Amino acid sequence: MDSALHVNQLVMTYGKGKVTALNDISFDVERGELFGLIGPDGAGKTTLFRLLTSLLIPDSGTAHVDGFDIVKDYKEIRRRVGYMPGRFSLYQDLTIEENLNFFARVFKTTIEENYDLIRDIYVQIEPFKKRRAGKLSGGMKQKLALCCALIHKPSILFLDEPTTGVDPVSRKEFWEMLKRLKERQITILVSTPYMDEAALCDRIALMQSGKILSIASPVQTLANYEHLLYAVRADGMYRLLNDLRAAPFTERCYAFGESHHLLPAYPNLSESDVRNYLDEKNYTNLEIEQITPGIEDVFMALLEKGSEEVA
C-alpha cells in the first residue's frame, strides 16, 4: 500500500442512520499530491476530514492514512498527520508565540527543531509574535494555524476550508505556501468552497450530498467537458436572464459575473441565432461571445446534474 491515503467505501451516518453524511466514498491520494475536495456546504467534506484524522469512526468501509488504519491505528495516525479544522483553532487569548510553542509541546517537539519547515510562513507573522491570536486578521490567523499544524513535520496535512473568510490576497499567499510544502513531499488534502482554487490542485474531487461526483486533474476536468457556451451581456441583466431562459434554444442559462452563460440545447446554435432572438427585444449594449467553459462551468453542470439525480 504505497498511496498516502487509501479510502475504500466509507459510509458515515449521523443520528442513528437518519442523516447520511458520507455515502460510499472511495479514492486514493498519492504521496506528495495536492488533493482538493470541493463542494457546497453539507457535502460531507468536514466529516471526511474527521474520519481520516481518526476523530470519528465510520459506519462501514475502511481508510488508511500512510498505511495505517483509521480505527485500529489511531495513535499512529495522530503522530503523523497535521490537521487544521474548519475554524482556525487557536487560543485567542494566547500570543502567536505562545500558541505555536504550546502546539509544539503537545507534539513533543520545539519550534527550533522544525523551524526550517515553517520558516517561510512564520517570518510573515513573526513581527507580531507578541500579539494575541484573537487580535489577528483572518489571513494572519490562517498562517498561524498552518504553522501550528506543521510544527511536528507531519507527512500528511489535512486542511478543512483554510481559506474561507480570508481576503483574496491572503488566499493567494496561502496557496503559494501549499505549493512550497508540496515540493517538500508533504501530502496535502485541502477542502474549499472556492471554485477558482480548484485549478491550483493536482487533482480535485467534486463532492455533493456525501458523494464524490468526479475526480480528475483540472486539465482533465475541462477536457472531459466539451460544450458550446456563450457569454451574453446587455443592459438590463435580469430581463436578459429571463428572456434567455425562455428562449427555445436554451438548455441552461445562469448568471456568471458580468455576463450570463448560455448553454445551448443543440450543438449547432450560432451566435447570430441568439442575436436574432434578442434583437426583437430591444436590448442596448448587447454583446454575445462564444467562450470555452471554465472549471466553474463544469462543476456547475456536474452539481446541477447531481442534484437532479438526488431529487
Place this chain on the structure above:
Amino acid sequence: MQLLLTFIAKEFKHILRDKRTLLILFGLPIVQILLFGFALTNEVKNSRIAILDHSTDEMTLQIANRLSASAYFDVDRMLQREEEIDAVFRRDEVKMVIVFPSNFRETLLHTHKADIQLIIDGSDPNTATSILNYATAIINDYQESLQGNPSLPLTITTETRMLYNPQLKGSYNFVPGVIALILMLVCVLMTSVAIVREKELGTMEVLLVSPMRPAILIIAKMVPYLVLSFVIVGIILVMGVTLLDVPIRGSLPLLLGESLLFILTCLAIGLLISNFTRTQQTAMLITLLGMMMPTLVFSGFMFPIENMPIPLQLISNAIPSKWYFYVVQAIMIKGLHIESIWRETLILTGMTLFFLLVSLKKFSIRLT
C-alpha cells in the same frame, strides 16, 4: 511531565488574562462576607428586652442595671408572671426575656452557683447570636466583679433557650456556606466551561488529533482551579475569622484537608459536565441549576434539613455540598475531630472517586 507543565502554564494564562472573570471569582466571596458582616453588626444596638425577676434582690437588680446601662439593650418592661413571656414574644415587643429564679442571691452565695435563664427570639439567627453573646458577656462581667474573695468562686450559669429556631442556623453557617458555594462556582463551573470552550474553539479537535494523552489535558485543566480555589478558601477563612469572629475551633489542617477533598469532588463534577455538553452556555446552565441550586437548598446552609419532608431529606444525601457543609461546620464551630466526621469524609471520598471514574471513562478520544 514537561508537557503537563506547559499545559498548566497555558491554563493559568487563560485564567489570568480573563480579568473580568478573575475579578468576579475573588470579588464575590469578599463581597458576600463583607455584606454579611455589615448586616450582622447593624441591628444589635438598643435591643428591647424584658425581665422576669422572681427574686428581686440586690444582685438581680444590679445585673438588670448593667444590662440596661449597656448600649446593646433597653429594658423595655418587667414581667410578673411566666405566662406573659409567650405573649411579649408573640407581639414582637422584645428580643429577649431574662428570667431570674427566686432566691437568686441566697442560692449564689450559699451554693456558689446560680442559674439565669435567657430566652431569645431565634427567628433572626444573626441578631439572636449577637444578643446572646452580649448578654452573656455582661453577666460574666458582673460575675467577675463579684470575685472579691478568690476563695469564694461564684458561678452564674446562663441557660439559654432559643425560640423559633432552636439551633440558630445563621451566622456560623454563613462562612461554611459561602465556601461551599464558591467552590462549586470556581471548580464545577469554571472547569466545565474551560473544557467546553476548547470544544467550541475547535482546539479540542487539534488536541485530539495529537499524540497527547487525555489525562494530561484533564489534569492540566484541574490544577489551576485547584490552586485558585485553595486561595479563595483561605481568603474566606481569614475574613470569617477576623471580620465575623467565626472561630476555627477544630484543627486547621483537617479543615484544609477536607476542603481539598471537596475541591476534588467539584472538579470531578465539572469534568463530568464538560463531557456531556457542547456549548459553554449549556455547561453554565447545568452547573447553575444542577449544582448551585441544590447547594443552596439542600446543603443545610439556608434551610435546616431536619425540617424538610423525608423525601427531600433523602435527596439531600446525594448532594456533595451537604456533606462538606456538615464537615466544615463540625470542624470550625463544634471543634470536632476526624473521629467524629470520618463517615462524612468517606462519603465525600466515595463521591469523588465515582465522579472521577465516570468522567474519565466517558472522556472520549474521539468526537461524538
Place this chain on the structure above:
Amino acid sequence: MSEVDNKTIPPVISVEGLTKQFGNFKAVDDITFDVAKGEIFGFLGANGAGKTTAMKMLIGIWKPTSGEGKVAGYDIYSETEKIKRNIGYMSQRFSLYEDLTVWENIRFFGGIYGLTREELREKGSALIDRLGMGEKKGSLVASLPLGWKQKLSFSIAILHTPQIVFLDEPTGGVDPITRRQFWEMIYEAADRDITVFVTTHYMDEAEYCNRVSIMVDGRIEALDKPAQLRKDFNAESMDQVFTSLARKATRSAD
C-alpha cells in the same frame, strides 16, 4: 439599469469627504462617491480596509468624524432614524432567528418595519411563493439549508421595499449554484429599482456589480465598472485588480 443617468435622477447615496477617526487612526479616510438609483454597487476591500466602518456610517449606526453624506435623501448626521426606515440590511452573521419558523421571521421583521397586517399577509405570501417555500412556511429556520436561509434573509431585508439594501458579505460559505440564485435575486431587486450596496470577499462576484469601489487603507483607490477596471489595471480578472491594489496596503489588518 446599469446605465442610469446620474444627471437627471439624484443619486440615492451621495458621500463626500467622509472620514471616521478613532484617536489617531483614520479607519475611513476622506472617501467620496455616489450610487445611482437601481444600481448594484460593489464595495470591496481587504479585512481592515475600512469597509465595515464606512457601511456603519451609511446605515446610521456610527456618526462620521467629518464629511458629508446623504442616504436615501436623508442626512447621515441628523436623520439617521429616517435612513433606517428607508433601507434594508442583511449581515452575514445575524440574519434570522433560527428558533422561529419561516413565517414567524417574516412577521417579526415585517412588523419592525411597520408593515400593516394586510401588507404583511400580502407581501409575505408573495415572498414565500417567489422562493418556493410554501411547504417550509411552518418549519424552523434552523432546519433550512444555508442557501435557503440566505435567500430568505435577503427577501426579508427587502420585504418593506426599501430604497437601498445593504448586504454585508452575504454569500459566505455558499455553494456556487446557490450563490448564482442569490445573485439572480439581487438582479431582480435592482430591476425593481432597489439600490443594492454589497460587500463581498469573492472577487468573481464583483463582476456582477454595475460598479465597484476598492478600499485600501481607508481610502477608495479605484471606482469604476468592472470591465473598465480590468482594462485600467491591465488585468484578466477582478481578482488581479484587487490583488495589485491590496498589495500596496500598509495597514496591518486587524
